[in-house]
Amino acid sequence: MEMYEWLLTALKQAFREERLLKRSPRGSVHLLRHEAGGQRFVLRRFTGNAEVYRRLLHCTCRNLPAVYEVASQGEENLVLEEYIQGDNLGDLLQGALFTVEETRSVVDQVCRALWVLHDLAAVHRDVKPENIILRGSEAVLIDFDAARLYKPEEDTDTQVLGTAGFAAPEQYGLSQSDTRTDIYATGILINVMLTGEHPSKKLAEGRMGRIVTRCTQVNPKKRYQSVLQLMEAL
Template sequence: MDTHDNIERSHDVSGELDAHLSALARADSWRVEQRFKETEFETTDVVFFEGVRGGELGPFVRKRINCSAGVGSAYEELMRAQRAGMRLLAVPHLVECTRVGDTLTVVMEYVSGPTLQHLVEERGGSLELAASLFPALCDAVASLHEGFTPPLIHRDLKPSNVIVRSGRPVIIDFGIARLWRADAEADTTHFGTRSYAPPEQFGFGQTDVRSDVYALGKLLLFCLTGQNPHDARNEEQYEALGVEQPLARVIARATAFDPTDRFGGVQEMRLAFERAVSGIVPAAEAADEGTAAVSAGAHRAASDAQGALNDVPPFDWEYGPVGSEAQSAGAAVLHEEGTGRPKQSPKFIKNIVLIALYAVFVLGCIMAIVDPNDQDRGFPLWYLVMEYLSVAALVGSVVALLLNKPALAVWIPRLDMKRLRLASVIVLITSIVVFAAAGQLAGAL
């Protein structure tokens, strides 16, 4: 796979002013379906476009960014490049990008598929997975560095910002990305996820292409081990985490504290990774088979995606209206071939059984309230409701903790598993307290 496979060019150039005015005219035509994220500087929603004749198109992702903090400008660069004929296949297609005052509104395609975070959590880290995805991820990042002058630096590469669509990585969330400036000594804003961001991103200098190399080194560690990065920085420490020595050397160089000690660019790192993998036997043989299969699928996916972009008019590319076959095909990596249904793995079946059993239990609790037995008939209705609902909440929180979260994420692609677990623990503790209080109250009556 070559970096240039990630960049396509067309000859359809539209006027920026006309596009800006058209976007403003459509501002009230977007219906918010779901809120993904809300921070001090950014709000991210899933939206649908509602036409004047009642038609609906979507889903899309809309970001509203407060640019006063020095963020969001990368989307404007991406939009300018797209209007000039560039098509980055490893980046979501932008529909609109308008700035009014300090507020930047960006509407882009909804990329269907699991994040790298969910994929690794479901399958576990392995050499095979890294060999099948990491070269393509390097090509995707290199297309940002080589397709722009000066290079476009993402600055927030992490597992949740990489979506795997039909075996091919797509990079999302360019909120803190920036163009490299030769006259800058340091970044004006210090953002990023600390586990994946390089030291220079927190005040030690200006970020450049080697900053994304650092993040890719941490992502490679995650793909190999399934663990979020540790503070390890040398070859021996990475080996202690279970990484083969040739790959530990690659990661150690990529994540060196001093940028001058890292690989000079993403493609140099990719070549070093491939040489390291080829030297690992017999695991390399299995990795080569996985790489060949995924590579073939990725090339087919790229061809299909480009064909869709060329054959249909604006606003009706790849995904089309809600419920269309094109939309469901977007998550082929987690769907059965020829159908729009997610694969029913043993973990998925376990989830269904647990949910079904819990539904029967909740129904029993409701029946116990509506038609109490002789022992409960003497208690007031409010007490029965408190007692049985607290029991249902207690059992429900246990069920939520027992559910296989990655399998559940197949149906809810952007499920926040940390919040789900935290909420389950809080409900569990609260329901135990309420249930105990109900018992004490029953003894006092």
């Protein structure tokens, strides 16, 4: 609690809010600017569990935003993280589709980000175009508000979170989400980048379509079992 109050005070003294980036039932995301240095940062305020953000505090990966501060007060959380300036993949897909090579490049980098998360025993649970920023040639996976740590002793997730169309069947209470949950969503991502559609409506052609089909099997045991396997297939 002391850390929470300290961070709130520090933010008010040293930063000014530029604009609200997103608001949801669980919280909000704000763009801040440091008064002295002029650098921009993202402040996340949300209810739930911030344990994944805490594990990312000392993590360095070019395909993930740096997390600088995490503070909690009960169910309320504050997270100060790096602002990734670039193009939102969801916005880009409103105007055009991606080639196979472009898709491979972006998804390979998303897999690298997921490999780091999975190595921390974390599952993102919300891989989708709107949570990917293209910073030049780099793809950065953002927003870990729905992320959770995998807990072997549990049978199901304690909270149903995710985005319809991208969420794997187990996210709806069938079983506990794990690394293969993110592989399912990544398969949907590949298909949307190539066709603009969910694979149930239009499946990508050729080898990429076969990869999508393997990623999106209802039974997690029939999917790729790690992002390294998916990267090799790509």
